[in-house]
Amino acid sequence: MSDEYDYIIVGSGAAGSTLAFRLAQSGRNSVLVLEAGPANGNPMRRIPKGFFFTLNGDRYTYHYVTQPISGTATTEVWTRGKVTGGSTTVNGMMYSRGRRADFEALRKYTKADHWGWDSVLATYRAMENHSLGASPTRGVGGRLAISADGPHDELADRIFAAASEMGWRRVDDLNDGDFERIGYTASTVYKGRRTSAATAFLAPALRGGKVHLAVRTRVARIIVANGRAVGVEASHRGSPKQYRARKEVILAAGTIESPALLERSGIGRGEVLRGLGVDVIIESPNVGERVIEQHGAATVQARLTQGLGATEKLNSWFKQGLGGALYLLTRRGPIATAGYDFTFQCKSEPSVARPDLVGSVTPFAIDPTATTVKLADHAGMLVGMYQIRPETRSTIHASSIDPDAPPVISPHYFETETDIRASGHILGRSRELLAKGPLAEVISGEDFPTEAVPSDPEAALEYGRQFGATIYHAVGSCAMGQANDDVVDAQLRVRGVEGLRVVDASVLPFQVSGNTAAPTMAIGWIAGGLIASG
Secondary structure, three states, X not given: OOOEEEEEEEOOOHHHHHHHHHHXXXXXXXXXXXXXXXXXXXXXXXXXXXXXXXXXXOOOEEEEEOOOOOOOOOOOEEEXXXXXXXXXXXXXXEOOOOOHHHHHHHHHHHOOHHHOHHHHHHHHHHHEEEXXXXXXXXXXXXXXXXXXXXOXXXXXXXXXXXXXXXXXXXXXXXXXXXXXXXXXXXXXXXXXXXXXXXXXXXXXXXHOOOEEEEOOEEEEXXXXXXXXXXXXXXXXXXXEEEEEEEEEEXXXXXXXXXXXXXXXXXXXXXXXXXXXXXXXXXXXXXXXXXXXXXXXXXEEEEEEOOXXXXXXXXXXXXXXXXXXXXXXHHOOOXXXXXXXXXXXXXXXXXXXXXXXXEEEEEOOOEOOOOOOOOEOOOOEEEEEEEEOOOOOOEEEEOOOOOOXXXXXXXXXXXXXXXXXXXXXXXXXXXHHHHOOHHHHOOEEEEEEOOOXXXXXXXXXXXXXXXXXXXXXXXXXXXXXXXXXXXOEOOOOEEOOOEOXXXXXXXXXXOOOOOOOHHHHHHHHHHHHHHHHOO
Protein backbone atom coordinates (compact mmCIF):
# COMPACT_ATOMS: atom_id res chain seq x y z
CA MET A 1 0.00 0.00 0.00
CA SER A 2 1.37 3.39 -1.02
CA ASP A 3 1.76 6.17 1.54
CA GLU A 4 0.66 8.95 -0.85
CA TYR A 5 -2.78 9.50 -2.36
CA ASP A 6 -4.74 12.29 -3.99
CA TYR A 7 -7.33 12.28 -1.20
CA ILE A 8 -7.31 10.91 2.33
CA ILE A 9 -10.71 10.35 3.96
CA VAL A 10 -10.68 9.87 7.74
CA GLY A 11 -13.68 7.69 8.58
CA SER A 12 -15.68 5.12 6.61
CA GLY A 13 -19.14 5.91 7.96
CA ALA A 14 -22.20 7.35 6.24
CA ALA A 15 -20.33 10.30 4.70
CA GLY A 16 -16.89 8.74 4.23
CA SER A 17 -18.12 5.68 2.34
CA THR A 18 -20.43 7.73 0.12
CA LEU A 19 -17.72 10.30 -0.59
CA ALA A 20 -15.25 7.55 -1.51
CA PHE A 21 -17.76 6.17 -4.00
CA ARG A 22 -18.24 9.59 -5.56
CA LEU A 23 -14.52 10.33 -5.82
CA ALA A 24 -13.99 6.92 -7.42
CA GLN A 25 -16.52 7.59 -10.18
CA SER A 26 -14.10 9.70 -12.21
CA GLY A 27 -11.51 6.92 -12.24
CA ARG A 28 -8.77 9.54 -11.96
CA ASN A 29 -8.26 10.00 -8.23
CA SER A 30 -6.45 7.75 -5.80
CA VAL A 31 -8.27 7.70 -2.47
CA LEU A 32 -7.32 6.27 0.91
CA VAL A 33 -10.05 5.65 3.48
CA LEU A 34 -8.84 5.31 7.07
CA GLU A 35 -11.05 3.47 9.56
CA ALA A 36 -10.23 3.10 13.25
CA GLY A 37 -12.35 -0.02 13.60
CA PRO A 38 -12.24 -3.41 11.89
CA ALA A 39 -13.72 -4.46 8.56
CA ASN A 40 -17.39 -5.36 8.36
CA GLY A 41 -17.20 -9.13 8.61
CA ASN A 42 -19.62 -10.18 11.36
CA PRO A 43 -22.76 -11.70 9.76
CA MET A 44 -24.81 -10.64 12.80
CA ARG A 45 -24.54 -7.07 11.56
CA ARG A 46 -26.40 -7.97 8.36
CA ILE A 47 -29.40 -9.28 10.34
CA PRO A 48 -31.67 -6.26 10.98
CA LYS A 49 -32.69 -7.02 14.56
CA GLY A 50 -29.11 -8.08 15.29
CA PHE A 51 -28.35 -4.45 16.09
CA PHE A 52 -29.69 -5.06 19.61
CA PHE A 53 -26.62 -7.25 20.18
CA THR A 54 -23.96 -5.34 18.23
CA LEU A 55 -24.81 -2.09 20.01
CA ASN A 56 -24.04 -3.63 23.39
CA GLY A 57 -20.53 -4.83 22.64
CA ASP A 58 -17.26 -2.91 22.40
CA ARG A 59 -15.75 -4.56 19.34
CA TYR A 60 -17.76 -2.63 16.76
CA THR A 61 -18.96 0.37 18.75
CA TYR A 62 -17.64 3.25 20.82
CA HIS A 63 -19.43 3.96 24.09
CA TYR A 64 -18.64 7.55 25.04
CA VAL A 65 -19.63 8.35 28.62
CA THR A 66 -20.67 11.98 28.84
CA GLN A 67 -20.32 14.57 31.53
CA PRO A 68 -23.47 14.90 33.70
CA ILE A 69 -26.40 16.29 31.76
CA SER A 70 -26.85 19.97 32.55
CA GLY A 71 -28.86 20.41 35.72
CA THR A 72 -28.66 16.75 36.75
CA ALA A 73 -26.22 14.21 38.13
CA THR A 74 -27.06 11.84 35.26
CA THR A 75 -24.52 10.82 32.66
CA GLU A 76 -25.40 9.03 29.45
CA VAL A 77 -23.63 6.94 26.83
CA TRP A 78 -23.31 8.13 23.25
CA THR A 79 -22.82 5.05 21.07
CA ARG A 80 -21.24 5.21 17.61
CA GLY A 81 -20.07 2.65 15.08
CA LYS A 82 -16.42 1.55 15.11
CA VAL A 83 -16.34 -0.49 11.91
CA THR A 84 -16.48 0.01 8.16
CA GLY A 85 -19.77 1.74 7.48
CA GLY A 86 -19.58 3.45 10.87
CA SER A 87 -22.91 3.84 12.61
CA THR A 88 -24.82 2.71 9.50
CA THR A 89 -23.49 -0.78 10.27
CA VAL A 90 -24.84 -0.90 13.82
CA ASN A 91 -27.79 1.52 13.95
CA GLY A 92 -31.56 0.97 13.88
CA MET A 93 -31.62 1.43 10.07
CA MET A 94 -34.25 4.19 10.02
CA TYR A 95 -34.09 6.18 6.77
CA SER A 96 -35.44 9.64 7.52
CA ARG A 97 -34.31 12.25 5.02
CA GLY A 98 -35.37 15.60 6.48
CA ARG A 99 -37.90 17.91 4.90
CA ARG A 100 -38.02 20.55 2.19
CA ALA A 101 -38.36 23.35 4.76
CA ASP A 102 -35.21 22.19 6.57
CA PHE A 103 -32.98 22.19 3.51
CA GLU A 104 -34.43 25.42 2.19
CA ALA A 105 -33.52 26.94 5.56
CA LEU A 106 -30.01 25.51 5.12
CA ARG A 107 -29.78 26.99 1.62
CA LYS A 108 -30.71 30.42 2.94
CA TYR A 109 -28.37 30.08 5.92
CA THR A 110 -25.38 29.19 3.76
CA LYS A 111 -26.41 31.10 0.61
CA ALA A 112 -25.49 27.96 -1.33
CA ASP A 113 -27.97 26.33 -3.70
CA HIS A 114 -26.37 22.90 -3.36
CA TRP A 115 -27.80 22.66 0.17
CA GLY A 116 -31.32 23.52 -1.01
CA TRP A 117 -34.11 21.00 -1.37
CA ASP A 118 -33.91 20.65 -5.16
CA SER A 119 -30.25 19.61 -4.96
CA VAL A 120 -30.72 17.39 -1.90
CA LEU A 121 -33.78 15.66 -3.35
CA ALA A 122 -31.88 14.95 -6.57
CA THR A 123 -29.11 13.48 -4.42
CA TYR A 124 -31.49 11.20 -2.55
CA ARG A 125 -33.08 10.01 -5.79
CA ALA A 126 -29.64 9.24 -7.23
CA MET A 127 -28.61 7.22 -4.16
CA GLU A 128 -31.83 5.27 -3.63
CA ASN A 129 -33.20 1.96 -4.82
CA HIS A 130 -36.59 2.20 -3.14
CA SER A 131 -38.92 -0.78 -2.79
CA LEU A 132 -41.94 1.47 -3.34
CA GLY A 133 -40.73 2.35 -6.84
CA ALA A 134 -39.82 5.59 -8.53
CA SER A 135 -41.75 8.81 -7.98
CA PRO A 136 -40.99 12.53 -8.06
CA THR A 137 -39.68 12.13 -4.48
CA ARG A 138 -38.12 8.62 -4.62
CA GLY A 139 -35.36 7.01 -6.59
CA VAL A 140 -34.76 3.54 -8.02
CA GLY A 141 -31.61 2.06 -9.50
CA GLY A 142 -29.26 3.62 -6.93
CA ARG A 143 -26.87 1.79 -4.65
CA LEU A 144 -28.78 2.32 -1.37
CA ALA A 145 -31.63 -0.15 -0.88
CA ILE A 146 -34.65 1.26 0.98
CA SER A 147 -37.73 -0.66 2.08
CA ALA A 148 -40.88 0.39 3.87
CA ASP A 149 -42.64 -2.59 5.35
CA GLY A 150 -43.38 -4.16 8.70
CA PRO A 151 -45.61 -6.67 10.44
CA HIS A 152 -49.08 -7.17 8.97
CA ASP A 153 -51.07 -8.42 11.93
CA GLU A 154 -53.80 -7.46 14.37
CA LEU A 155 -51.58 -5.17 16.41
CA ALA A 156 -50.49 -3.30 13.28
CA ASP A 157 -54.14 -2.82 12.32
CA ARG A 158 -54.91 -1.47 15.78
CA ILE A 159 -51.91 0.90 15.73
CA PHE A 160 -52.96 2.37 12.40
CA ALA A 161 -56.59 2.64 13.51
CA ALA A 162 -55.60 4.45 16.73
CA ALA A 163 -53.38 6.81 14.73
CA SER A 164 -56.32 7.57 12.45
CA GLU A 165 -58.35 8.58 15.50
CA MET A 166 -55.48 10.93 16.36
CA GLY A 167 -55.93 12.58 12.96
CA TRP A 168 -52.69 11.19 11.55
CA ARG A 169 -52.71 10.07 7.94
CA ARG A 170 -51.45 6.59 7.13
CA VAL A 171 -48.88 6.79 4.32
CA ASP A 172 -46.70 4.37 2.41
CA ASP A 173 -43.72 6.75 2.23
CA LEU A 174 -42.97 8.64 5.44
CA ASN A 175 -40.37 10.75 3.62
CA ASP A 176 -42.96 12.22 1.28
CA GLY A 177 -44.66 15.19 2.95
CA ASP A 178 -44.52 17.26 6.11
CA PHE A 179 -47.86 16.65 7.82
CA GLU A 180 -49.01 14.47 10.73
CA ARG A 181 -48.60 10.92 9.48
CA ILE A 182 -47.74 7.32 10.36
CA GLY A 183 -46.46 4.36 8.37
CA TYR A 184 -44.09 1.47 8.30
CA THR A 185 -40.60 2.72 8.96
CA ALA A 186 -38.51 3.49 5.89
CA SER A 187 -35.30 1.57 6.49
CA THR A 188 -32.02 0.54 4.90
CA VAL A 189 -33.07 -3.10 4.65
CA TYR A 190 -33.16 -5.16 1.46
CA LYS A 191 -34.69 -8.65 1.36
CA GLY A 192 -34.27 -9.04 5.10
CA ARG A 193 -30.65 -7.82 5.22
CA ARG A 194 -29.15 -4.55 6.42
CA THR A 195 -27.71 -2.19 3.83
CA SER A 196 -24.95 0.00 5.26
CA ALA A 197 -22.95 2.80 3.70
CA ALA A 198 -20.09 0.32 3.48
CA THR A 199 -22.04 -2.31 1.55
CA ALA A 200 -23.82 0.24 -0.65
CA PHE A 201 -20.95 2.60 -1.46
CA LEU A 202 -17.56 1.65 -0.08
CA ALA A 203 -17.52 -1.94 -1.35
CA PRO A 204 -18.10 -1.00 -5.02
CA ALA A 205 -15.62 1.86 -4.72
CA LEU A 206 -12.95 -0.55 -3.50
CA ARG A 207 -13.57 -2.89 -6.44
CA GLY A 208 -12.59 -0.15 -8.87
CA GLY A 209 -8.97 -0.21 -7.73
CA LYS A 210 -8.58 3.53 -7.13
CA VAL A 211 -9.95 3.50 -3.57
CA HIS A 212 -7.98 1.81 -0.79
CA LEU A 213 -9.04 1.01 2.76
CA ALA A 214 -6.88 0.80 5.86
CA VAL A 215 -8.77 -0.58 8.86
CA ARG A 216 -7.66 -0.46 12.51
CA THR A 217 -6.02 2.85 11.69
CA ARG A 218 -6.42 5.63 14.27
CA VAL A 219 -5.55 9.13 13.08
CA ALA A 220 -3.74 11.17 15.71
CA ARG A 221 -3.48 14.51 13.93
CA ILE A 222 -3.52 16.30 10.60
CA ILE A 223 -0.15 17.40 9.23
CA VAL A 224 -0.29 21.09 8.30
CA ALA A 225 2.64 22.67 6.43
CA ASN A 226 2.72 26.29 5.26
CA GLY A 227 -1.01 26.67 5.90
CA ARG A 228 -2.01 23.53 3.99
CA ALA A 229 -3.10 20.06 5.10
CA VAL A 230 -0.66 17.64 3.49
CA GLY A 231 -1.35 14.40 5.32
CA VAL A 232 -2.07 12.68 8.61
CA GLU A 233 -0.17 10.95 11.38
CA ALA A 234 -1.80 7.71 12.39
CA SER A 235 -1.36 4.40 14.15
CA HIS A 236 -1.96 1.46 11.80
CA ARG A 237 -2.51 -1.77 13.75
CA GLY A 238 -0.44 -0.31 16.56
CA SER A 239 2.47 0.96 14.42
CA PRO A 240 3.06 4.67 13.72
CA LYS A 241 2.37 5.70 10.16
CA GLN A 242 2.22 8.83 8.00
CA TYR A 243 0.00 9.15 4.95
CA ARG A 244 0.39 12.05 2.54
CA ALA A 245 -2.36 13.75 0.52
CA ARG A 246 -1.54 15.42 -2.79
CA LYS A 247 -4.89 17.23 -2.96
CA GLU A 248 -6.97 17.14 0.24
CA VAL A 249 -7.42 15.64 3.66
CA ILE A 250 -11.10 15.12 4.40
CA LEU A 251 -12.46 14.45 7.89
CA ALA A 252 -15.50 12.18 7.95
CA ALA A 253 -15.02 10.94 11.50
CA GLY A 254 -18.39 12.21 12.76
CA THR A 255 -19.72 14.80 15.17
CA ILE A 256 -17.75 13.39 18.13
CA GLU A 257 -14.36 12.61 16.62
CA SER A 258 -13.96 15.26 13.88
CA PRO A 259 -13.73 18.25 16.26
CA ALA A 260 -11.35 16.35 18.55
CA LEU A 261 -9.09 15.59 15.59
CA LEU A 262 -9.10 19.25 14.55
CA GLU A 263 -8.17 20.26 18.09
CA ARG A 264 -5.33 17.75 18.34
CA SER A 265 -4.05 19.29 15.10
CA GLY A 266 -4.04 22.88 16.40
CA ILE A 267 -7.37 24.05 14.96
CA GLY A 268 -9.96 25.21 17.46
CA ARG A 269 -10.62 27.43 20.47
CA GLY A 270 -7.39 28.85 21.80
CA GLU A 271 -8.18 28.06 25.43
CA VAL A 272 -8.99 24.43 24.57
CA LEU A 273 -5.82 23.97 22.54
CA ARG A 274 -3.62 25.54 25.20
CA GLY A 275 -5.21 23.28 27.80
CA LEU A 276 -4.19 20.31 25.65
CA GLY A 277 -0.68 21.66 25.26
CA VAL A 278 -1.20 22.06 21.51
CA ASP A 279 0.16 25.00 19.51
CA VAL A 280 -2.57 27.14 17.96
CA ILE A 281 -2.35 26.92 14.18
CA ILE A 282 -5.82 28.35 13.48
CA GLU A 283 -8.07 30.01 16.05
CA SER A 284 -11.50 28.59 15.23
CA PRO A 285 -13.69 29.30 18.26
CA ASN A 286 -16.67 27.16 17.29
CA VAL A 287 -14.88 23.84 16.87
CA GLY A 288 -16.68 21.51 19.27
CA GLU A 289 -19.34 24.09 20.06
CA ARG A 290 -22.92 24.40 18.76
CA VAL A 291 -23.61 20.67 19.14
CA ILE A 292 -27.31 19.82 18.95
CA GLU A 293 -28.52 16.36 19.93
CA GLN A 294 -32.01 14.92 19.83
CA HIS A 295 -33.06 13.55 23.19
CA GLY A 296 -35.72 10.99 24.13
CA ALA A 297 -37.91 12.87 26.55
CA ALA A 298 -40.35 10.02 27.13
CA THR A 299 -40.80 6.34 26.34
CA VAL A 300 -43.97 4.56 27.39
CA GLN A 301 -44.24 0.78 27.56
CA ALA A 302 -47.72 -0.71 27.64
CA ARG A 303 -48.69 -4.27 28.54
CA LEU A 304 -50.74 -6.06 25.90
CA THR A 305 -53.35 -8.76 26.29
CA GLN A 306 -53.90 -11.70 23.95
CA GLY A 307 -50.19 -12.20 23.23
CA LEU A 308 -50.17 -9.51 20.58
CA GLY A 309 -46.92 -8.22 19.12
CA ALA A 310 -43.60 -10.00 18.82
CA THR A 311 -42.32 -10.25 22.41
CA GLU A 312 -43.67 -13.70 23.13
CA LYS A 313 -42.28 -14.97 19.83
CA LEU A 314 -38.70 -14.18 20.83
CA ASN A 315 -38.43 -13.92 24.63
CA SER A 316 -36.54 -17.17 25.19
CA TRP A 317 -33.44 -18.73 23.68
CA PHE A 318 -35.58 -21.49 22.16
CA LYS A 319 -37.96 -19.03 20.51
CA GLN A 320 -35.05 -16.94 19.28
CA GLY A 321 -33.58 -20.09 17.74
CA LEU A 322 -36.85 -20.76 15.93
CA GLY A 323 -36.95 -17.13 14.78
CA GLY A 324 -33.38 -17.43 13.57
CA ALA A 325 -34.18 -20.61 11.64
CA LEU A 326 -37.18 -18.92 10.02
CA TYR A 327 -34.98 -15.99 9.09
CA LEU A 328 -32.27 -18.18 7.56
CA LEU A 329 -34.83 -20.07 5.49
CA THR A 330 -36.99 -17.16 4.33
CA ARG A 331 -35.28 -13.84 5.30
CA ARG A 332 -38.60 -13.07 7.00
CA GLY A 333 -40.03 -12.92 10.48
CA PRO A 334 -39.69 -10.53 13.42
CA ILE A 335 -35.89 -10.27 13.16
CA ALA A 336 -35.96 -9.37 9.44
CA THR A 337 -37.27 -5.82 9.88
CA ALA A 338 -35.61 -2.63 11.09
CA GLY A 339 -35.23 -1.62 14.71
CA TYR A 340 -38.52 0.28 14.81
CA ASP A 341 -41.44 -1.09 12.83
CA PHE A 342 -43.71 1.97 12.84
CA THR A 343 -42.79 5.65 12.71
CA PHE A 344 -44.91 8.76 13.00
CA GLN A 345 -44.47 12.52 13.02
CA CYS A 346 -46.92 14.74 14.82
CA LYS A 347 -47.40 18.18 16.29
CA SER A 348 -46.82 18.82 19.96
CA GLU A 349 -49.91 21.08 19.89
CA PRO A 350 -52.30 22.24 17.15
CA SER A 351 -50.81 25.74 16.85
CA VAL A 352 -47.47 24.39 15.56
CA ALA A 353 -47.02 24.95 11.83
CA ARG A 354 -45.64 21.50 11.04
CA PRO A 355 -44.74 18.33 12.97
CA ASP A 356 -42.14 18.96 15.64
CA LEU A 357 -42.19 15.52 17.28
CA VAL A 358 -41.17 12.16 15.87
CA GLY A 359 -42.03 8.83 17.39
CA SER A 360 -41.68 5.12 16.89
CA VAL A 361 -43.87 2.20 17.86
CA THR A 362 -42.18 -1.12 18.50
CA PRO A 363 -44.25 -4.28 19.06
CA PHE A 364 -41.84 -5.53 21.73
CA ALA A 365 -41.69 -5.13 25.50
CA ILE A 366 -38.35 -4.96 27.26
CA ASP A 367 -37.58 -6.14 30.77
CA PRO A 368 -37.28 -2.92 32.80
CA THR A 369 -35.33 -4.71 35.54
CA ALA A 370 -32.54 -5.98 33.24
CA THR A 371 -29.20 -4.17 33.06
CA THR A 372 -28.89 -4.89 29.30
CA VAL A 373 -31.53 -5.05 26.59
CA LYS A 374 -33.67 -8.11 27.29
CA LEU A 375 -37.21 -8.93 26.24
CA ALA A 376 -39.90 -9.05 28.89
CA ASP A 377 -41.79 -12.20 29.81
CA HIS A 378 -45.09 -10.65 28.72
CA ALA A 379 -46.54 -9.09 25.56
CA GLY A 380 -46.18 -5.36 25.19
CA MET A 381 -45.33 -2.41 22.99
CA LEU A 382 -43.08 0.65 23.24
CA VAL A 383 -43.94 4.16 22.13
CA GLY A 384 -40.92 6.43 22.09
CA MET A 385 -41.02 10.07 21.08
CA TYR A 386 -38.59 12.97 20.88
CA GLN A 387 -38.40 16.52 19.63
CA ILE A 388 -37.40 16.54 16.00
CA ARG A 389 -35.67 19.94 15.74
CA PRO A 390 -34.20 20.84 19.15
CA GLU A 391 -32.20 24.03 19.61
CA THR A 392 -30.27 23.62 22.88
CA ARG A 393 -26.52 23.41 22.34
CA SER A 394 -23.97 21.05 23.84
CA THR A 395 -20.18 20.87 23.46
CA ILE A 396 -17.59 18.25 22.49
CA HIS A 397 -13.85 18.78 22.97
CA ALA A 398 -10.69 16.69 22.93
CA SER A 399 -9.54 15.61 26.37
CA SER A 400 -5.94 14.84 25.44
CA ILE A 401 -3.47 14.73 22.57
CA ASP A 402 -3.77 10.94 22.88
CA PRO A 403 -6.14 9.93 20.04
CA ASP A 404 -7.43 7.01 22.10
CA ALA A 405 -8.57 9.29 24.93
CA PRO A 406 -12.34 9.83 24.64
CA PRO A 407 -13.50 13.41 24.01
CA VAL A 408 -15.29 15.39 26.71
CA ILE A 409 -19.01 15.54 25.86
CA SER A 410 -21.06 18.05 27.85
CA PRO A 411 -24.74 17.46 26.98
CA HIS A 412 -27.43 20.10 27.39
CA TYR A 413 -31.14 19.66 26.73
CA PHE A 414 -34.41 21.57 27.19
CA GLU A 415 -32.84 25.01 27.65
CA THR A 416 -34.74 27.02 25.04
CA GLU A 417 -38.38 28.02 25.10
CA THR A 418 -39.07 25.95 21.97
CA ASP A 419 -37.47 22.83 23.41
CA ILE A 420 -39.26 23.15 26.75
CA ARG A 421 -42.66 23.69 25.13
CA ALA A 422 -42.40 20.87 22.58
CA SER A 423 -40.83 18.27 24.88
CA GLY A 424 -43.34 18.93 27.63
CA HIS A 425 -46.08 17.45 25.42
CA ILE A 426 -44.31 14.21 24.54
CA LEU A 427 -45.57 12.02 27.36
CA GLY A 428 -49.14 13.24 26.89
CA ARG A 429 -49.10 12.62 23.14
CA SER A 430 -47.76 9.08 23.60
CA ARG A 431 -50.44 8.24 26.13
CA GLU A 432 -53.08 9.86 23.96
CA LEU A 433 -52.26 7.38 21.17
CA LEU A 434 -52.35 4.42 23.55
CA ALA A 435 -55.70 5.56 24.94
CA LYS A 436 -57.47 5.45 21.59
CA GLY A 437 -60.08 2.70 21.37
CA PRO A 438 -58.35 0.23 19.05
CA LEU A 439 -55.30 0.10 21.34
CA ALA A 440 -56.97 0.74 24.69
CA GLU A 441 -59.02 -2.42 24.14
CA VAL A 442 -55.91 -4.60 24.26
CA ILE A 443 -53.79 -2.70 26.82
CA SER A 444 -53.84 -3.98 30.39
CA GLY A 445 -51.47 -1.47 32.01
CA GLU A 446 -48.33 0.62 31.76
CA ASP A 447 -44.94 -0.85 32.68
CA PHE A 448 -43.26 2.57 32.70
CA PRO A 449 -43.23 5.34 33.54
CA THR A 450 -46.60 4.41 35.25
CA GLU A 451 -49.16 6.77 36.71
CA ALA A 452 -46.53 7.98 39.18
CA VAL A 453 -45.41 10.31 36.38
CA PRO A 454 -48.39 12.39 35.20
CA SER A 455 -48.65 13.69 31.66
CA ASP A 456 -48.63 17.39 32.49
CA PRO A 457 -45.75 19.27 30.75
CA GLU A 458 -43.75 20.02 33.90
CA ALA A 459 -43.76 16.40 35.08
CA ALA A 460 -43.10 15.09 31.57
CA LEU A 461 -40.14 17.43 31.12
CA GLU A 462 -38.65 16.38 34.47
CA TYR A 463 -39.08 12.73 33.48
CA GLY A 464 -37.24 13.48 30.24
CA ARG A 465 -34.41 15.17 32.13
CA GLN A 466 -33.98 12.25 34.50
CA PHE A 467 -34.72 9.23 32.33
CA GLY A 468 -34.65 10.37 28.70
CA ALA A 469 -31.81 9.10 26.54
CA THR A 470 -29.76 10.39 23.66
CA ILE A 471 -31.00 9.37 20.22
CA TYR A 472 -27.44 9.31 18.75
CA HIS A 473 -28.13 12.08 16.22
CA ALA A 474 -25.74 14.86 17.26
CA VAL A 475 -24.79 17.51 14.69
CA GLY A 476 -23.08 20.90 14.64
CA SER A 477 -19.62 20.47 16.18
CA CYS A 478 -17.95 21.69 12.95
CA ALA A 479 -20.92 23.63 11.61
CA MET A 480 -20.90 25.31 8.22
CA GLY A 481 -21.89 28.93 7.69
CA GLN A 482 -21.00 32.26 6.13
CA ALA A 483 -19.38 33.90 9.15
CA ASN A 484 -15.64 33.98 9.70
CA ASP A 485 -16.03 32.06 12.96
CA ASP A 486 -17.99 29.20 11.37
CA VAL A 487 -15.73 26.16 11.24
CA VAL A 488 -16.32 25.34 7.57
CA ASP A 489 -17.75 27.28 4.64
CA ALA A 490 -20.59 26.16 2.36
CA GLN A 491 -18.12 24.03 0.37
CA LEU A 492 -17.15 22.33 3.67
CA ARG A 493 -13.61 23.74 3.57
CA VAL A 494 -12.04 24.37 6.98
CA ARG A 495 -11.45 28.10 7.33
CA GLY A 496 -7.79 29.06 7.56
CA VAL A 497 -6.31 25.81 6.21
CA GLU A 498 -5.97 24.89 2.54
CA GLY A 499 -6.68 21.35 1.43
CA LEU A 500 -8.79 20.43 4.45
CA ARG A 501 -12.52 19.72 4.61
CA VAL A 502 -15.00 18.23 7.04
CA VAL A 503 -17.65 16.04 5.44
CA ASP A 504 -20.00 14.47 8.00
CA ALA A 505 -22.96 15.26 10.26
CA SER A 506 -20.88 17.72 12.27
CA VAL A 507 -21.21 20.34 9.51
CA LEU A 508 -25.00 20.66 9.90
CA PRO A 509 -25.75 23.87 11.84
CA PHE A 510 -29.17 22.57 12.91
CA GLN A 511 -31.26 19.40 12.86
CA VAL A 512 -33.11 18.55 9.67
CA SER A 513 -36.28 16.82 10.94
CA GLY A 514 -35.05 13.30 11.14
CA ASN A 515 -32.31 10.83 11.82
CA THR A 516 -28.82 11.73 10.66
CA ALA A 517 -27.85 8.68 8.55
CA ALA A 518 -29.67 9.70 5.36
CA PRO A 519 -28.69 13.41 5.47
CA THR A 520 -25.08 12.45 6.21
CA MET A 521 -24.91 10.19 3.19
CA ALA A 522 -26.35 13.06 1.16
CA ILE A 523 -23.61 15.33 2.54
CA GLY A 524 -20.98 12.85 1.35
CA TRP A 525 -22.59 12.63 -2.08
CA ILE A 526 -22.87 16.41 -2.51
CA ALA A 527 -19.32 16.93 -1.23
CA GLY A 528 -18.07 14.59 -3.92
CA GLY A 529 -19.61 16.86 -6.51
CA LEU A 530 -18.14 19.96 -4.91
CA ILE A 531 -14.66 18.43 -4.88
CA ALA A 532 -14.94 17.23 -8.48
CA SER A 533 -15.99 20.69 -9.65
CA GLY A 534 -12.97 22.28 -7.93
